[in-house]
Amino acid sequence: xxxxxxxxxxxxxxxxxxxxxxxxxxxxxxxxxxxxxxxxxxxxxxxxxxxxxxxxxxxxxxxxxxxxxxxxxxxxxxxxxxxxxxxxxxxxxxxxxxxxxxxxxxxxxxxxxxxxxxxxxxxxxxxxxxxxxxxxxxxxxxxxxxxxxxxxxxxxxxxxxxxxxxxxxxxxxxxxxxxxxxxxxxxxxxxxxxxxxxxxxxxxxxxxxxxxxxxxxxxxxxxxxxxxxxxxxxxxxxxxxxxxxxxxxxxxxxxxxxxxxxxxxxxxxxxxxxxxxxxxxxxxxxxxxxxxxxxxxxxxxxxxxxxxxxxxxxxxxxxxxxxxxxxxxx
Amino acid sequence: xxxxxxxxxxxxxxxxxxxxxxxxxxxxxxxxxxxxxxxxxxxxxxxxxxxxxxxxxxxxxxxxxxxxxxxxxxxxxxxxxxxxxxxxxxxxxxxxxxxxxxxxxxxxxxxxxxxxxxxxxxxxxxxxxxxxxxxxxxxxxxxxxxxxxxxxxxxxxxxxxxxxxxxxxxxxxxxxxxxxxxxxxxxxxxxxxxxxxxxxxxxxxxxxxxxxxxx
Numbered sequence: 001x002x003x004x005x006x007x008x009x010x011x012x013x014x015x016x017x018x019x020x021x022x023x024x025x026x027x028x029x030x031x032x033x034x035x036x037x038x039x040x041x042x043x044x045x046x047x048x049x050x051x052x053x054x055x056x057x058x059x060x061x062x063x064x065x066x067x068x069x070x071x072x073x074x075x076x077x078x079x080x081x082x083x084x085x086x087x088x089x090x091x092x093x094x095x096x097x098x099x100x101x102x103x104x105x106x107x108x109x110x111x112x113x114x115x116x117x118x119x120x121x122x123x124x125x126x127x128x129x130x131x132x133x134x135x136x137x138x139x140x141x142x143x144x145x146x147x148x149x150x151x152x153x154x155x156x157x158x159x160x161x162x163x164x165x166x167x168x169x170x171x172x173x174x175x176x177x178x179x180x181x182x183x184x185x186x187x188x189x190x191x192x193x194x195x196x197x198x199x200x201x202x203x204x205x206x207x208x209x210x211x212x213x214x215x216x217x218x219x220x221x222x223x224x225x226x227x228x229x230x231x232x233x234x235x236x237x238x239x240x241x242x243x244x245x246x247x248x249x250x251x252x253x254x255x256x257x258x259x260x261x262x263x264x265x266x267x268x269x270x271x272x273x274x275x276x277x278x279x280x281x282x283x284x285x286x287x288x289x290x291x292x293x294x295x296x297x298x299x300x301x302x303x304x305x306x307x308x309x310x311x312x313x314x315x316x317x318x319x320x321x322x323x324x325x326x327x328x329x330x
Numbered sequence: 331x332x333x334x335x336x337x338x339x340x341x342x343x344x345x346x347x348x349x350x351x352x353x354x355x356x357x358x359x360x361x362x363x364x365x366x367x368x369x370x371x372x373x374x375x376x377x378x379x380x381x382x383x384x385x386x387x388x389x390x391x392x393x394x395x396x397x398x399x400x401x402x403x404x405x406x407x408x409x410x411x412x413x414x415x416x417x418x419x420x421x422x423x424x425x426x427x428x429x430x431x432x433x434x435x436x437x438x439x440x441x442x443x444x445x446x447x448x449x450x451x452x453x454x455x456x457x458x459x460x461x462x463x464x465x466x467x468x469x470x471x472x473x474x475x476x477x478x479x480x481x482x483x484x485x486x487x488x489x490x491x492x493x494x495x496x497x498x499x500x501x502x503x504x505x506x507x508x509x510x511x512x513x514x515x516x517x518x519x520x521x522x523x524x525x526x527x528x529x530x531x532x533x534x535x536x537x538x539x540x541x542x543x544x545x
Contacts (some may be wrong), residue, residue: 074409081413083406106509110414110452114405144512 001199003298006141008196012053012073019060023324026063030063032087033073034081034107039065039322045163045172046070046092049101049156050085051108052077054195054297055216057325058153064323065330068101075194077217079107085115089124099176101156103148104132127169127270129176131155133183133305135244136213136222147215148254150294150305151183154317157326161319165239175316179307182250184241185302188221188233189214189259212236213295216259216303234273237304242281251286251310252278253317258302260295267291267302274304287317288326293325333483334432337393338541341385347535348378354531361524365511366500370524372413377408377416393433397424397441411509415449415462435483442470442490453508457497460506460518462525465478469494469533482541488539491530491537498522498530 005011014032019035020028027036028097035052049059050072056068059071070088072080089321098119102112109130116126131148159176189211192201205211210228213221228236256271258264271290278285286309294303309317322330351358351374376398383395384403396404397420405417428437428442446466457468472493476486501523506512511523 021371078409079411080408082417083402106453107410107414110411113452114418115412144509 001194003194003196005196005214008199011196012075015053015056016060016073016276019324025065025322026060026324029087029091032084034084034088034091035060035063035071035073036088036091037064037067037069041069041092043094043096044166045096045169046089046094046098047101047156047160047163047172048072048085048092048098048234049152050074050080050086050088050112051103051105052079052217054193055295057154058291058294061325062153062323064321064327065328066164066319066321067156068195069163076197077203079105079111082111082114083120085112085123086118089115089119089126093119093124093146095246097127099159099163099172100126100128100168101152101159101176102128102130102151102296104130104145105147105249106144108148125169127173129155129159129173129180131180131183133180133185134213135184135186135240136215145294149185149187149216150257151180151185151305151307153257153289154183154253154255154307155179157321158313158316160321161316164319165316178214179313182308183305184245184305184307185305186237186240187214187216187259187301188212188228188237189218189296189299189301190227190263191298191300193260193299195217195297201219210301212298213240214296214301216294216298218296230269231273234270234304235277238274238277238281241304241306244305245308246281247306247308248281250310251284251314253307253309253313254278254285254288255293255305255307256288256290256302257294257305258292259299260292261298261300262302264291269302270302270304286314289326331410334434335438335483335540337391337396337431340393340396340433342539343536344381344385346539347532348382350531351375351528352502352536354527358524358527361522364521365506365518366524367510369410370528373408373410373412373526377404377413380404380407392429393427393430394424397421397427407412411453412528415453415525418448418452419445419466435477435486439470439473439477440481441490442473455508458504459508460501460504460511460523460526461508462469462523462529464501464504464523465494465497465526465529465533468497469529471480485490487533487540488537491533494530494533500528501526 046069074080132146133151134147355371362370401420423445473490506518
């Protein structure tokens with residue numbers, strides 16, 4: 001294992017120190033491992049997310065004006081704990097309520113659910129939305145349901161903009177659920193990731209094969225297939241996603257995220273093919289984002305997310321945002 | 331024969347739970363590496379050790395306060411799904427315990443039932459899903475039946491512990507339907523569920539400590 005770390009045990013704490021050093025507009029609670037926005041939130045709904053670390057910039061890099069108010073960082077690939085999430089909710093609540101954005105993994109669900117109960121006991125109005133957008137899970141052996149991946153980022157951006165405009169918790173929650181219902185993702189891995197504390201790749205993948213429908217923790221996918229070209233893989237992604245949801249007649253927000261170890265030039269080559277394929281299917285790509293946004297440590301590969309939008313969602317997508325990973329119109 | 335459980339007996343239970351978890355940690359981790367992510371032993375050792383530290387700092391208070399402190403400590407130190415489930419077990423026990431320094435048989439029965447129901451509500455698992463519920467549910471059923479038959483508390487708790495062990499072993503041939511092991515589908519069969527194993531340790535520790543600590 002070759003990694004730029006001091007030790008696996010201190011990696012998360014060291015990274016949080018780096019986040020604090022690099023981004024003066026964020027405030028880091030090192031004890032509770034929470035990254036807070038310092039943007040004013042007087043009287044408006046606050047957004048809290050979090051999850052296992054190793055998917056950066058999700059979620060800490062998406063904290064700031066127009067997006068998340070707080071992100072709770074768990075250990076690598078391990079959910080944050082309820083007391084951590086409660087500490088975040090308590091600090092960002094202005095009285096207008098808090099929305100929890102949760103990815104569909106058992107540990108995340110249980111810990112956010114418990115945190116919501118504890119927060120309500122303290123009089124904080126909490127609503128939760130669960131992202132379960134990974135179409136790869138449908139035909140696999142999983143029974144814990146679909147995993148949450150790229151739709152999370154699009155939801156955090158759009159719901160964050162709505163909260164910044166002063167929407168009520170009920171309205172922000174309903175909007176977030178609309179995004180959850182309208183988002184689908186599919187990914188593939190060319191190599192395994194290596195969890196620092198484990199020190200070796202999570203699974204073996206031969207040089208001439210790829211794992212289609214991989215999870216962002218290296219969970220098994222739909223199937224192991226011979227290596228594909230960018231065109232072939234893009235077609236497979238679009239095929240899986242559009243078979244699962246009817247995007248016709250709706251403007252689409254597209255996210256192609258690298259999984260951490262794939263260069264941007266390959267992601268753009270992939271995206272060109274995605275764009276062509278959507279054109280052939282008469283699906284209008286209204287907005288797009290290409291880069292490393294929802295990653296899996298050093299895994300090579302990528303994941304495509306499509307969210308069916310409307311004018312209201314697009315307007316919120318375009319609204320000002322100022323976070324380490326996303327920044328426009330601010 | 332004593333028919334109440336004092337707060338000291340409960341503390342002995344939790345100390346024994348911690349020491350048994352530590353003694354059997356490698357086995358729990360081995361079970362977890364077969365069908366999960368190989369951290370159940372480590373996580374439970376960390377959580378139960380934190381509980382012991384917490385208990386050593388405060389020997390007073392009510393049963394309610396004690397169990398709530400245990401639950402909150404497990405939630406914040408075990409992590410993942412197990413931390414939330416064990417935490418819920420103790421917190422729900424606390425909510426359904428008397429604000430007193432002792433529990434009688436029916437109060438213990440109520441509290442344990444509430445704890446198990448809390449785990450079921452949190453994890454949405456039922457008997458046969460290959461989870462800790464496979465050990466916990468038969469244990470509280472055995473406890474209730476034994477108490478209803480007019481048997482003594484100590485004897486009834488021993489019956490509960492025996493039922494938990496049988497329940498633990500019943501998970502071996504099952505295909506997991508909940509939690510991380512469910513990701514393996516058919517490949518999860520042939521292994522004891524690590525959560526059911528730690529839950530059986532929890533009941534065995536209660537049976538072992540009640541013999542020493544009733545008053």
